[in-house]
Amino acid sequence: MIIAKGLSKSFIAGNDTISVIDNLDLTIDEGKFACIVGPSGCGKTTLLKILCGLEKQTSGSMLIHGQPPDPKKQRFGVIFQEDSLLPWLNVISNVKLGLELYRIKDADQIATKYLDMVGLEGFEKYYPHQISGGMKKRVAIARALAVDPEIILMDEPFADLDAQTRSIMQKELLSIWSKLNKTIVFITHNVDEAVFIGQSVSVLTKRPTKVKTTVSIDLDYPRSRLSPPFISYRERILGLLQEEISSL
């Protein structure tokens, strides 16, 4: 269970203080697939960094199972917005990185298992520059899943992919999630994607951001993008987001 209460974060840039998150409240239950959408630059990545303890809030609280987030004490599987593979390591060594940092045994075997799960069997010895963008994301996902995290945090993981690959990856992620039953926090700016995969979609306001509304998506999986309820959810969330973007 993730609970953020009155969460605020500001950065000092030169002489200015910029407020990025202001009094944000958010609750995500165990095992949920929670999507977060928000206008560009509103503070989504900052929120994700606070969620995994990479940044500290300026005020308010962020608690995971009652504890402030700390990757030394809890296990997170973070998929970063930018490419975060190590170019000097091959695919399997990249996947093993988290396992090694957590000193988990049988790293080879576990890494191979998760590479198979994301459909990359046979690519173990390839280097990041020898595989495509979509494959790199899969490696990052395998690396995050391999440490058996309590919470998976994904920051626009499919943003750079073409529509075709993106749609395949969404379905694969859903099937992985239904197998592993983990809490997933999935950041995206793509409303269609959020409604397709999320059990809930939290819409963030423009910067300084807070949660505008959280919409619970009461549709069974697999969802059809053509079904009227899907379309109405999508239109509603698009509308909420539009208010934020047009008032920028």
Place this chain on the structure above:
Amino acid sequence: MLDLDVTIMPKMDRFRSVLIGVASLAVFVVAWQAITMATNSPFLPTPVQVFQAFLKISTIGDIDGYTLWWHIGVSLYRVLLGFAVAVITAVPLGLLMGVKPLVKNVASPITEIIRFIPPIAWIPLSIILLSGINRYIFLLWIGIFFPILLDTIAGVKRTSETQVNMAKSFGADNTAIIKKIIFPSALPEIMNGLRVGLGVGWMCIVAAEMMGGEPVGLGRLILKYANLLQIDVVVLGMVVIGLIGLAMNYLLLSGERRLFKWRVEIKA
């Protein structure tokens, strides 16, 4: 900067460039022979004379009985010792200076001054204070330390923040971050520093050996025969120094290419 901006040449081109290189060297040697024959000075040895000197020094030995191979071995041994001490000190300090601004602020006023004092300027002081192998190690360390230090610091700056964040998100502590992310990120620059440092060291050793001490070492060989006005051995010593420098540079460069294949391919 890193010397890896090589465009991969087609096979035929590479063959041709080797051919041109060999031809150019041959022209150089022939011109050398011609000039020395024309001037007919006892102080300008011909390539043939230098080769004869090579045969003599490498089999019979010099006036003290030391063969060329012995001189080479001793010089190399000194350089590698000094090099090892420089690597062990410069790389960790460079990593720390790159990672911790405090360490950099403390260390850089000192290092920034010392690095402009050429190793040769340290020779008189080191003759007074140090003896035997320690003197050579010290002089080489002074020469090799700074190229490695500066390149290590520059290499650390190449570390990607996302990669560090990624490691932190897996609970990595500072030691693990240095080991798994920062050191590998800096390694291409560090290797470059090693190569430059080894080249500088090779030049330092010759100067250091000329300043007295034991009668062995390539620098010493050159000096001994300069005093005897037997210039063929002097030139032989110079040629050998050049060739060994070239060989060391080539070895490290091809090591770098192999190690950082991924980097070459990303650029290509």
